[in-house]
Amino acid sequence: MAFFDRSNAIAKPGFNRWLVPPAALCIHLCIGEAYAFSVFSKPMSQAIGITAPKPGVDWTVPELGWIFSLAILVLGLSAAFGGKWVERAGPRKAMLVAAVCFSSGLILAGIGVNAHLLWLVYLGYGVIGGCGLGIGYISPVSTLIKWFPDRPGLATGTAIMGFGGGAMIGAPLSVLLMKHFANASGTGVAQTMIVLGVVYFIWMFAGSLIVRVPQDGWKPAGYVAPAESQAMITSKNVVLEAALRTPQFYLLWLVLCLNVTAGIGVIGQASLMIQDIFGVTAVAAAGFVGLISLFNMGGRIFWASLSDFIGRKKTYAIFFIVGAVLYAFVPTWGHLHAIVLFVVSFLLIISMYGGGFATVPAYLRDLYGTVNVGAIHGALLTAWSVAGIAGPVLVNYIREYEINHGVAKADAYSVTMYVMAALLVVGLLCDLAVRPVAERYYLEAQTQT
Amino acid sequence: MDQLEERMRPEDSNTTALVLAWLWVGLPLAWGIAVTINNATKLFQ
Numbered sequence: 001m002a003f004f005d006r007s008n009a010i011a012k013p014g015f016n017r018w019l020v021p022p023a024a025l026c027i028h029l030c031i032g033e034a035y036a037f038s039v040f041s042k043p044m045s046q047a048i049g050i051t052a053p054k055p056g057v058d059w060t061v062p063e064l065g066w067i068f069s070l071a072i073l074v075l076g077l078s079a080a081f082g083g084k085w086v087e088r089a090g091p092r093k094a095m096l097v098a099a100v101c102f103s104s105g106l107i108l109a110g111i112g113v114n115a116h117l118l119w120l121v122y123l124g125y126g127v128i129g130g131c132g133l134g135i136g137y138i139s140p141v142s143t144l145i146k147w148f149p150d151r152p153g154l155a156t157g158t159a160i161m162g163f164g165g166g167a168m169i170g171a172p173l174s175v176l177l178m179k180h181f182a183n184a185s186g187t188g189v190a191q192t193m194i195v196l197g198v199v200y201f202i203w204m205f206a207g208s209l210i211v212r213v214p215q216d217g218w219k220p221a222g223y224v225a226p227a228e229s230q231a232m233i234t235s236k237n238v239v240l241e242a243a244l245r246t247p248q249f250y251l252l253w254l255v256l257c258l259n260v261t262a263g264i265g266v267i268g269q270a271s272l273m274i275q276d277i278f279g280v281t282a283v284a285a286a287g288f289v290g291l292i293s294l295f296n297m298g299g300r301i302f303w304a305s306l307s308d309f310i311g312r313k314k315t316y317a318i319f320f321i322v323g324a325v326l327y328a329f330v331p332t333w334g335h336l337h338a339i340v341l342f343v344v345s346f347l348l349i350i351s352m353y354g355g356g357f358a359t360v361p362a363y364l365r366d367l368y369g370t371v372n373v374g375a376i377h378g379a380l381l382t383a384w385s386v387a388g389i390a391g392p393v394l395v396n397y398i399r400e401y402e403i404n405h406g407v408a409k410a411d412a413y414s415v416t417m418y419v420m421a422a423l424l425v426v427g428l429l430c431d432l433a434v435r436p437v438a439e440r441y442y443l444e445a446q447t448q449t
Numbered sequence: 450m451d452q453l454e455e456r457m458r459p460e461d462s463n464t465t466a467l468v469l470a471w472l473w474v475g476l477p478l479a480w481g482i483a484v485t486i487n488n489a490t491k492l493f494q
Contacts, residue, residue: 162478283491286488288489
């Protein structure tokens with residue numbers, strides 16, 4: 001196990017730092033499979049009935065929906081509580097732990113499906129797999145920031161792009177495997193989960209072998225640290241405990257939470273929404289969901305890279321202003337039956353949803369320095385847990401309320417869109433309120449006193 | 450010459466590792482993107 005210690009992962013002179021992003025992608029492309037979990041919903045809801053759900057025996061869709069919600073909840077909690085450990089243990093050990101948790105979670109869930117034990121699926125995919133998601137998500141972030149002090153947005157964007165892209169591999173791969181394993185007595189979900197567990201372990205393990213941490217004080221050739229005059233980018237450091245006492249942490253928590261709430265509810269309902277509003281076929285709606293995945297992934301690297309040039313605060317301001325305007329116009333596109341404008345609006349919104357995830361580690365690095373950025377990022381991800389529950393609940397509840405009060409299905413999303421726009425305006429105010437961290441919180445100031 | 454070769458070897462292995470590492474993640478991702486784009490075209494058919 002000593003091989004996986006931080007001390008054994010220090011790069012030798014001449015190591016190419018561009019090996020670190022693919023190492024991070026090995027983890028994020030795998031754990032991003034979580035976004036594709038919905039492909040299991042239908043076959044799992046008819047695991048006993050095989051061709052159709054068997055009432056009273058088969059699991060219901062709401063029961064199955066908790067698997068993903070639980071996984072996202074545990075993701076946030078494990079990232080928050082495991083952040084300090086990840087900083088201490090280093091990325092190699094953290095990636096190995098993430099690989100073991102995520103893969104064994106999938107395998108346990110597969111066993112649970114085979115034995116038709118829902119609690120085992122919750123425990124496997126939701127709790128153990130969720131720990132793998134949380135530890136895996138934060139494991140390469142601080143390492144990438146240390147390797148790329150000149151382009152932290154690009155570096156973290158590349159890795160976090162993988163989380164968005166993981167569904168594009170996970171969904172078709174799962175469908176192919178289920179088709180292969182399905183027979184007259186089973187839907188093939190259990191076998192698929194077990195095979196995925198093994199394949200993902202190999203892939204993630206490769207990432208843990210590739211990753212390296214830079215030697216202390218390492219800088220890229222020709223890199224000059226930003227001058228102190230750039231008030232929003234510090235060259236000092238704040239530790240996790242001190243960061244949790246700063247108002248900036250809670251402002252950024254709200255910024256992330258509101259941006260995610262506005263996007264995640266739509267991701268979950270995209271297929272249903274476009275069918276309700278425009279009456280398109282399920283196949284076409286699946287195409288819309290595919291486009292959403294693509295823009296969710298592309299937005300992560302595009303916006304995070306752009307933030308290296310225009311700054312994080314301005315990048316988020318763009319997300320909130322453009323997002324709020326687009327959300328406010330969506331009901332109009334529905335009334336005008338302008339499907340192209342509707343699709344373009346949502347693709348932009350989703351690209352900014354992904355961009356929010358990818359830009360936040362660099363925002364934290366700018367405000368708090370590099371020493372504890374992984375742990376602070378982990379703590380901030382609790383915002384994701386909250387948004388992961390709040391977003392879908394908000395969208396679903398308002399839709400149900402509207403339909404129950406006689407509103408046509410096509411118009412049932414209008415209020416939701418205005419609520420999302422309002423949330424983004426609040427997010428903008430939080431972003432604008434972010435100021436540089438006060439001098440007294442810096443590690444350097446505390447060690448002098 | 451020997452010294453030059455010794456200096457070049459780590460860089461060569463670095464380049465090979467770099468190509469292999471990016472292929473390891475790039476090929477599955479490219480496949481996933483291709484499948485997604487193929488499905489997405491059905492939206493406008």
